[in-house]
Amino acid sequence: MLDYYAQLVVNGIVAGAVYALFAVGLTLIYGVFRFINFAHGELIAWGAYLTLMFSGFLPFGLAVVPALFLTILLGIGQERYIYRSLRQRSRITLLIASIGLSYLLRNALRLIWGSDLVSFGFETRRGMSFAGLIVTRTQLLMVAAALLFLAFLYMLLNFTMLGKSLRAAADNTELAEIMGIDMKKVGLSVWILSALFAGVGGILIGIDTNLEPVMGLINLLKAFAAVLLGGAGNVWGALLGGLCIGIAENLGVAFFSPGYKDAVSFALIILLLLFRPTGLFGLIGGIR
């Protein structure tokens, strides 16, 4: 019985690690630009589908490279051609534009690859067993990749000039600009990071299960919950938030029908908005 709960926690950590990747990207954008990018989910899906396309003629490991590159271009393109020209308008305009963009990108996926499920076509293998806990290679890869990318982010934010300007910009954009921080550079790097993390997460989910056009949307909702949990704009809060959501929804299954698993994230969102709108890890705003 203890095994059962332990396994649920392990699965929760794996799911949470990927949610964290999405949430960190979402919150980075929020921290600097103060808006929630609804089209973030589409970067997840496009990352996976582009990998599928390139893996048609490249070995999988190599296919990831151009796919992530194009995903990053897509992220930068969102900013360059849509959000930037709307930045002076109200936030609602940006929000609606991002919702519209997410529809457009999602349906473009449908148009090109169809709505049917597709997979990378890896062979199914038995998981490995550690003291009664079963973990698949893909799950190990998911956690390892998440750790790698988040460690990279940690180094970047804390030990480089770019990271410091990023944090400064998130803290107070105007002041940062007055101090001579190049906001264009900051903006660009935020979009690169956000798109990269989304693309990596999308590919990991694709390896683990299947690819479908709505995969981005489903995971975006989890990322929202994680961002709120951590306090919008708070990178490490989003990371912890992602892990919490992953573990909470997996453990929840032990107590009620798995059909309601997704309800856990929504219930958390509602409770947080009602009782602690600044997030569990307090302190609104700013990349910390």
Add this chain to the structure above:
Amino acid sequence: MRKAFGCIAGICLLFSVAGAYAAEEVAVGSITPLSGKLAVYGEGFQQSMLLALEEVNAAGGINGKPMKILYEDNNSTAKDSVSAIQKLITVHKLPVLFGPAASSNFLAVCPIAQENKTVLIGAESAAAEITKCGDYVFRVFPSDELQGKGAAELTVSLGYKEVVLTYINNDWGVGLGKVFKENFLKAGGKIIDEFSHDEGKTDYRSEVLRIKKHSLKAAVNLTYIKEGATMLKQAYETGLKVQWLMGSASKSPKLVELAGESAEGIIGTYPTFSQDTPQYKHFKETWEKKYPGKKIPIFGEYNYDMVHLTAKALKVAKSLSSDDIRNALIEVGKGYMGVTGDKTFDANGDVGAVYGKWTVKGGAIQDYKP
């Protein structure tokens, strides 16, 4: 002023043309998914209906008048099925309609048909709920009521007394799960745990763990193709070793393609009919003649039977009013042997069925032989 006259004259002309066509042809309507996610199936339904229609008309039509099917697309959604049926009933005023595929779409239109006293016939909708649609609603496809029974019998016949039951959380899954449970309990079986799972998720590990927790020999999983494939795959990875028992909706080569190795050995039920009857041989021959090189589509035989049966009813009906057609349909259905077997309607407009068993062996779907 002249414009207005022109308009009126035009409308009159239109009506007279419509009137003329109604007198020369006997038209029935069909709500068919020609676009949207079911469009891949819709084409096959339409071709099968046209095959039967051609035969009916070659044999003299409906008492000398040619029969015609008016197709209305429903974009594979319930919302557009409703618009389609309203158009067919109010604009075209047709007394007989062929209903849309997918139970949720069919259930959306059946109250409208019943209210307007229009005969509605389904060729591929399985939900048990459809039985209660009303006395103007028929189907030539067996209800899940029977499949639930079939799955329970299969489970018992394989010697499993204790199972975990899981079903997909929609009209079809919940209904089928309920029927299975009733029949399995009646046969002395025990359901140790029961839960629904959501449509369209990518992570079913918690569901799989919940099945694993009970360490039973068999799990009944009434689900669709992609949900089934994901679950089988994740169960395999988790080292869950159970005999999976499944329904007809997951019987597809796509399931095997997605689930690979992990689909090996699953056993399921599906409504079947003999392929040795003269009716089936005739159908197969004419199909191959009309559509050379094309495989017989899923539910094609049911669509073919539906058109032939309707034509027969139209021929003997006292008039082309929906009430007369309805009575005629019940009459001609009695003992009618179509490609898909006996089409005698019961009091709810449902037909009986024989259930077969399928399994996956060596990466292919085949009939299960113990």
